[in-house]
Amino acid sequence: MSQTLKNIVVTGVISAIFFVVSGLYFNVWYDKKLAKIEMGFADSIFPYREYTEDELNKMFPQTIEPNVDIPTRTTPEETYTKFRQALKENNLQMAIEQLYNETGYDMFINFWNKNNVKITPKMEIFAKGYGGMENKKYEENVKDLTKAYRDGKFMDGYEGYPEKIEKIQMNTTVAEYEYDRIEEEKVFVNSVHFRKNLTGDWKMESL
Numbered sequence: 494m495s496q497t498l499k500n501i502v503v504t505g506v507i508s509a510i511f512f513v514v515s516g517l518y519f520n521v522w523y524d525k526k527l528a529k530i531e532m533g534f535a536d537s538i539f540p541y542r543e544y545t546e547d548e549l550n551k552m553f554p555q556t557i558e559p560n561v562d563i564p565t566r567t568t569p570e571e572t573y574t575k576f577r578q579a580l581k582e583n584n585l586q587m588a589i590e591q592l593y594n595e596t597g598y599d600m601f602i603n604f605w606n607k608n609n610v611k612i613t614p615k616m617e618i619f620a621k622g623y624g625g626m627e628n629k630k631y632e633e634n635v636k637d638l639t640k641a642y643r644d645g646k647f648m649d650g651y652e653g654y655p656e657k658i659e660k661i662q663m664n665t666t667v668a669e670y671e672y673d674r675i676e677e678e679k680v681f682v683n684s685v686h687f688r689k690n691l692t693g694d695w696k697m698e699s700l
Contacts, residue, residue: 566693569668573658573685576697580651585642592638593688593696594631597624603691634700658685668695 572591579587601620605612641650658670661684668687673680686698 563689563691563693565689565695567695569660569663569670569687569695570658572687572695572697573654573670577651577654577656580647580654583642583647585638585647588638588642588647589635591697592631592634593690593698594628595690596626596628598626599691600624630698634697637700665689667698 576588576591579585579591598620601616601624602612605616610616641647653674653676655672655674658672661669661671663669666689669684670687671682671684674683675681685700687695688698689695
C-alpha cells in the first residue's frame with residue numbers, strides 16, 4: 494500500500510472516529526438540553542439557552558402579590574355599601590358583583606404581563622396547576638347568596654349588616670373589618686375580609 498493511500502485511510506478513520514464521537518457528544522448534550530426544556534428551565538429555540546435564576550424566579554414565582562402597585566379605585570367601605578344596597582334592593586347580580594372572584598391563574602398571568610415576561614406553554618401549565626383555575630371561596634359565596642335570594646332572605650341579610658364597619662387591619666392587597674351583629678338580643682362580633690383585584694377594586698372575600 495502506497496504512503497498516499499495509507500494517509501487517506503488514516504485520515505478517513507480519524508474523521509470517522511471524530512464524527513462518531515461528535516455525534517455521541519451532541520446526543521448527550523441535546524438530551525440534557527431537552528430535559529431542561531421540558532422542565533421549563535431552557536429556551537426551546539436553538540441554541541437552547543438556559544434561563545438565569547432571576548429569569549426563573551420571574552417565570553415560576555412561588556409567591557406573588559401582583560396587585561400591590563395598582564391604585565385603589567373602589568375602597569372596602571364603598572364595596573360594602575354597594576353590597577348592603579344590593580341586599581336591600583333584592584338584587585342578586587349586584588350582590589355577586591361585590592365579591593372577589595379572581596383566581597391564582599389570573600394573578601400569575603397579570604404578574605408576567607406586568608413584568609414583560611413571555612408566557613411559555615410550560616408557564617401556562619404552572620399557572621393552572623400552582624395558581625389554580627378556580628376560586629372556591631367565591632363559588633361558595635355565590636352559592637350562599639343565591640340560596641338566600643331564592644329563600645327570600647336578602648332583607649334579613651340587609652338588616653344583619655350594620656351601616657358602618659370598623660377597619661381592623663389592612664395592607665396593600667388584603668383587609669379585615671369587623672362589625673357587631675345582634676341576634677336574639679345578643680351581640681356578636683363578625684368579620685368581613687376584602688382583597689384588592691386587578692382593576693384596583695376592593696372586593697369581599699367573605700360574607
